[in-house]
Amino acid sequence: MIHAVLDPFVEFAFMRRALVGCLAISMTAPPIGVFLMLRRMSLMGDAMGHAILPGAAIGYLLAGLSLFAMSLGGFAAGLAVALAAGLVARSRVIREDASLAGFYLISLSLGVFLVSVHGTNVDLLHVLFGSVLALNDAALLLVASIATVSLVTLAVIYRPLVLECFDPYYLRSVSNWSSPTHLIFLVLVVLNLVAGFQALGTLMAVGIMLLPAVGARFWADNAGGMIAVAIAAALLSSFAGLLISYHYNVPTGPTVILACGAFYLFSMLAGRRGGALWGLMPAKHLEA
């Protein structure tokens, strides 16, 4: 048993790299997901995933399969969409979800247009679904740097971010943190998706961001607790996903995300805060 768990990582460098990459992402993406969920912007992660794809594709068309070009392209495209959507929403004529939908659809169609004009390539599947078993030093460094930067930033803006989610009116009435907090948070979302797509691909990156976060809501009653649970769940899912994909020879990225999905389903059933199974065994009510 111990061998089955440890041997793949002892024997193969690519498994160790994959593990390090996944652990780094598991530390940083779930907290972002928790706040996306608390802001009721869960689907924004998905939209941003699409917004990043064309930028990465353009980077690929210009510079080939270059990590730097694709990351930069993805980051630029994602940031442009997120900031444009955020600023338009600040004007309060249309809500953020509507303005985001508008901008990401433009970005997505522009990307598909460009790729089609320049001829398609099968390697683009790499962008879509990642290649967690082929992470090189540069990719690991990028993922680790993004994880570090985003965790430190999150610590700095934690209180304003909680208030911005809970009671934005109040935050605006006592300080000037509201808009900066919101925009910094959007940048973090994009950064984390860029980090995620190196390993898991643009679509899967959203999964490791959100699935542990929504599952965590069934276990904790405060933002800090949710973040702790979400990170733990993501770490565990990454580890389990890598092992399963190794032993059963199945694609790695989707397996990791499916492990996250299993955690979500399990939480929905067994979570201490509103899990379905607890509802089947109602405890007697208290006196007061």
Next chain:
Amino acid sequence: MSAPAISFHNLTLGYDRHPAVHHITGEVAQGALLAVVGSNGAGKSTLLKAIVGELKPLSGRLDLHGNGKRDIAYLPQVVDIDRGFPISVFDCVAMGLWHETGASGGLDPSCDVRVAEALEAVSLTGLASRPVGALSGGQFQRVLFARLLLQDAKIILLDEPFRAVDARTIADLIRLIGQWQSEGRTVIAVLHDIELVRRYFPETLLLARDVLAWGETPSVLTPVNLDRSRRFDEAFDDHAAVCHHDEARETA
């Protein structure tokens, strides 16, 4: 009369050029306890929004006499608060200390004591560790009052603070407002309950887009004035002519 806390100089406020508050001039004294009364759409909330700086004047001037964000606490009518958010009553009330803690300052033990005192003042002591989602509407309104209490502001603006609140809670909250006034704070409250205003608020501003009356409550809330207030037509005219009130006044 003591020094003014807020002065309106021929101030007009509104949305898309349509005035909601029309040419208001006057002063709110420091330590005043002012009720703002009027029909729906009379501009009461708009006036408070202008004082907190959420709305820029269409014309005229608003003078806060050096009072900044730090000095004004505001309880809006429509609280855009996510009641399902996982946060405890204690943490929510502690946000009232923002001016001292800022974005990253810690809460020292003396802060914990003050939060506990604020909760006690609104009779919520036992609920400190519960999530805000578990509170009733009236209890939540008390939480917001406790937070206001900690903000320790010189000017306190309340927009319909007694919505969905039972009689006992109203009495508690009124007592808090009285305490604020005795501490020399300026309190402006938008209210609908005329009897409440008569009993507890020495000064009243009766709005119907224009100022109908402003002064001591008994002289403002006369049957004649209230009747005029009731006949206020809130609909704005899409083809309303441009207002030349200012120019007329200057040439007069």
